[in-house]
Amino acid sequence: MNTLIETDARAVRVLLIEDDEDDFVLTRDLLADSRRSAFQLDWVTSYEEGLHEISRDAHDLYLVDYRLGERDGLEILRQAGQLGITAPLILLTGQGDGDVDLAAMRAGAADYLIKGKIDAPLLERSIRYALEQSRTLRALRQTALRDALTDLPNRALFMDRLARAIEMQRRHRESLFAVLFLDLDRFKVVNDSLGHFLGDELLIAVAKRLSAMARATDTIARLGGDEFAMLIEGIDHVADAVRIAQRIQDEILVPFHIDGHEIFTSVSIGIALSTTGYERPQDVLRDSDIAMYRAKAHGKARHEVFDTAMHQRTIELLRFETDLRRAIERGELRVHYQPIVSLRDGKLAGFEALVRWQRGAELISATEIVSVAEETGLIVPIGEWVLRAALRQLREWDGELHMHVNLSARQLLQPNVVAIVADALDESGIAPERLHLEVTESVLIDNAEAAAELLRDLRNIRVGLSLDDFGTGYSSLSSLRQFPFDMLKIDRSFLLDADARRGDDIVRTISSLAQLLGMQVTVEGLETPEQVERMRTIGIEFAQGFFFGMPVAPEELR
Ligand code: C2E
Ligand code: MG
Ligand code: MG
Numbered sequence: 001m002n003t004l005i006e007t008d009a010r011a012v013r014v015l016l017i018e019d020d021e022d023d024f025v026l027t028r029d030l031l032a033d034s035r036r037s038a039f040q041l042d043w044v045t046s047y048e049e050g051l052h053e054i055s056r057d058a059h060d061l062y063l064v065d066y067r068l069g070e071r072d073g074l075e076i077l078r079q080a081g082q083l084g085i086t087a088p089l090i091l092l093t094g095q096g097d098g099d100v101d102l103a104a105m106r107a108g109a110a111d112y113l114i115k116g117k118i119d120a121p122l123l124e125r126s127i128r129y130a131l132e133q134s135r136t137l138r139a140l141r142q143t144a145l146r147d148a149l150t151d152l153p154n155r156a157l158f159m160d161r162l163a164r165a166i167e168m169q170r171r172h173r174e175s176l177f178a179v180l181f182l183d184l185d186r187f188k189v190v191n192d193s194l195g196h197f198l199g200d201e202l203l204i205a206v207a208k209r210l211s212a213m214a215r216a217t218d219t220i221a222r223l224g225g226d227e228f229a230m231l232i233e234g235i236d237h238v239a240d241a242v243r244i245a246q247r248i249q250d251e252i253l254v255p256f257h258i259d260g261h262e263i264f265t266s267v268s269i270g271i272a273l274s275t276t277g278y279e280r281p282q283d284v285l286r287d288s289d290i291a292m293y294r295a296k297a298h299g300k301a302r303h304e305v306f307d308t309a310m311h312q313r314t315i316e317l318l319r320f321e322t323d324l325r326r327a328i329e330r331g332e333l334r335v336h337y338q339p340i341v342s343l344r345d346g347k348l349a350g351f352e353a354l355v356r357w358q359r360g361a362e363l364i365s366a367t368e369i370v371s372v373a374e375e376t377g378l379i380v381p382i383g384e385w386v387l388r389a390a391l392r393q394l395r396e397w398d399g400e401l402h403m404h405v406n407l408s409a410r411q412l413l414q415p416n417v418v419a420i421v422a423d424a425l426d427e428s429g430i431a432p433e434r435l436h437l438e439v440t441e442s443v444l445i446d447n448a449e450a451a452a453e454l455l456r457d458l459r460n461i462r463v464g465l466s467l468d469d470f471g472t473g474y475s476s477l478s479s480l481r482q483f484p485f486d487m488l489k490i491d492r493s494f495l496l497d498a499d500a501r502r503g504d505d506i507v508r509t510i511s512s513l514a515q516l517l518g519m520q521v522t523v524e525g526l527e528t529p530e531q532v533e534r535m536r537t538i539g540i541e542f543a544q545g546f547f548f549g550m551p552v553a554p555e556e557l558r
Contacts, residue, residue: 011039018063023092030120050064073091076089166278180270181229182292183227185267187202242303321378323359349542353405418458435464438489465483477510489524511538523545529547
């Protein structure tokens with residue numbers, strides 16, 4: 001129930017938790033009589049409703065009846081305290097409840113008023129005092145939760161946020177958090193040699209740099225001395241935390257200029273991850289601290305992840321990534337070419353370019369490269385390199401052959417993708433019609449609009465567009481109308497259907513619909529003469545697969 005006593009933009013929102021209607025009417029009239037403030041009074045009649053409202057935290061102040069049926073108003077006070085509600089509560093007691101005053105204050109009441117002895121000025125004054133007091137308390141708490149030197153959250157606030165993160169994690173299992181425990185290396189030397197003033201200035205500068213790197217949802221705290229902690233929430237992957245640690249380390253390595261001094265420092269970082277399954281914030285902090293000590297022991301200026309198994313996996317992934325980064329510069333990437341043939345006349349129609357990495361004696365597959373490169377964004381330079389290499393290769397082969405080059409989601413969604421493709425075509429002198437870019441369905445589903453626009457732009461510079469691995473995703477043929485593809489590549493999974501007839505039927509249906517939409521059709525992964533015969537019977541135009549040729553290095557192609 002809601003009674004607006006006086007409409008005012010700054011009306012104080014009051015909730016009355018009271019089971020007696022007469023008392024509600026009385027309170028409403030008293031508030032209406034008040035001269036200096038405007039009140040908006042809401043009313044609920046039970047303990048449960050009251051608690052529910054309090055947990056919504058939508059009022060400036062609560063008036064709580066001491067006797068609420070079976071329950072007692074003190075319970076509400078205690079619950080509100082536990083919910084961390086900062087709005088004040090005033091307890092309303094009956095005439096005979098004289099001795100609850102102390103209990104009320106202990107339970108967190110801002111004031112208590114005895115019913116029947118309340119008049120309008122008293123009620124108004126009590127409310128104004130309570131509001132003022134809670135404002136002061138809030139301000140005090142604010143300073144109590146900040147580190148005075150750096151103005152970062154202090155340990156108490158950090159632990160509070162961490163406790164909340166644990167709670168969140170318990171409810172939404174899919175979201176991860178990480179705690180980074182940071183300790184400056186050799187800070188004591190700075191402090192002793194340059195003095196405390198510069199030491200303090202350095203801490204402030206470090207705090208600033210850390211804050212500048214943080215997202216709005218991160219919490220960076222100063223725990224004391226030269227120790228900082230960072231709470232990172234909402235990450236998808238363990239590797240994200242490690243990457244952030246790496247970035248922090250790089251950032252801190254950049255020299256600080258303080259008061260005419262150039263100060264070099266580094267930081268050791270310990271990482272604890274929510275995947276360990278923590279229940280108490282102090283345990284997370286402890287493990288990140290242990291990991292930080294391990295980082296120091298292993299030579300400082302580095303990071304360690306607490307969980308060893310995961311640590312191993314993360315490190316391997318990052319090493320792979322680092323090596324892959326260098327692979328481009330070192331010229332270790334290769335392009336292998338797999339023939340695409342016409343089933344109509346058996347002639348070679350073109351090639352698909354597939355990336356490989358010659359890592360020592362080992363040849364690393366495209367799937368391995370692409371999965372890591374997609375995640376880290378490395379796919380953009382790699383993809384561009386493949387594109388230019390493939391077009392250069394095509395120039396050496398004569399005639400009408402086409403070149404198919406894969407474009408991953410990340411690449412397609414680059415704003416300058418069209419410029420890059422146009423430039424690569426320019427550089428090679430190849431007619432755009434001879435280049436086919438292959439995109440998989442998932443891109444279209446996750447980023448339909450952006451993808452459609454970029455594909456149209458590519459279409460406008462006259463390059464061919466193929467939809468790759470069709471049938472493995474979710475798109476229906478009719479939804480493809482909005483995308484300007486001119487070729488559909490049917491995934492090999494249909495060839496493997498235990499019931500060959502059914503597989504063929506599906507391929508036939510897809511193929512005839514594709515033709516209706518003006519698209520050519522290629523079937524991928526043909527390995528046996530029977531499969532080739534089946535596809536020829538259906539009337540499939542183009543085919544690709546081990547039967548016709550494996551992907552090989554250009555020098556192995558005749
Ligand atoms: P894709 O584009 O569907 O390429 C065809 C894949 O099927 C290739 O695997 C090829 O070796 C394999 N394949 C061809 N014929 C047969 C066959 O008869 N039987 C079987 N079982 N497999 C066959 P590959 O080279 O390992 O590439 C895997 C995927 O990695 C590609 O699938 C493509 O999506 C991606 N990829 C490869 N190179 C690049 C690249 O340069 N850039 C991007 N973004 N992705 C690439
Ligand atoms: Mg492909
Ligand atoms: Mg494919």
